[in-house]
Amino acid sequence: MNDQEKVKKAINALYEGAGIKAAFNGQVNEQVAEVFGQLLDDIYSCSAALKWVPRPSGGIASIAWIAKNLTQSVVERFKDSQSFLCARARIFQYQTPLRLASLGV
Numbered sequence: 001m002n003d004q005e006k007v008k009k010a011i012n013a014l015y016e017g018a019g020i021k022a023a024f025n026g027q028v029n030e031q032v033a034e035v036f037g038q039l040l041d042d043i044y045s046c047s048a049a050l051k052w053v054p055r056p057s058g059g060i061a062s063i064a065w066i067a068k069n070l071t072q073s074v075v076e077r078f079k080d081s082q083s084f085l086c087a088r089a090r091i092f093q094y095q096t097p098l099r100l101a102s103l104g105v
Contacts, residue, residue, distance in 0.1 A: 003067035004028035026102025037061020039094040046086035
């Protein structure tokens with residue numbers, strides 16, 4: 001599995017972990033990684049669910065950073081969290097920006 005597939009799996013695992021019945025099927029590029037990193041940053045600020053996931057050292061998430069740090073097993077731990085209501089709202093807010101980023105818009 002290449003890094004782009006790992007990013008897509010991480011996005012969809014986050015959706016599933018938050019109980020969202022949607023799938024990200026777009027093309028993964030660095031813009032998608034950056035938007036997904038912004039989503040994670042918003043989740044960090046409002047929920048303890050992913051606080052233990054390290055933040056990107058350069059401030060902007062990349063495909064390689066997501067593939068390395070946000071694996072399926074990491075997101076599986078999110079499912080067991082009680083503090084995902086805020087995260088769920090953030091995920092809904094970022095669905096359109098992620099789709100647009102996958103189109104290069």
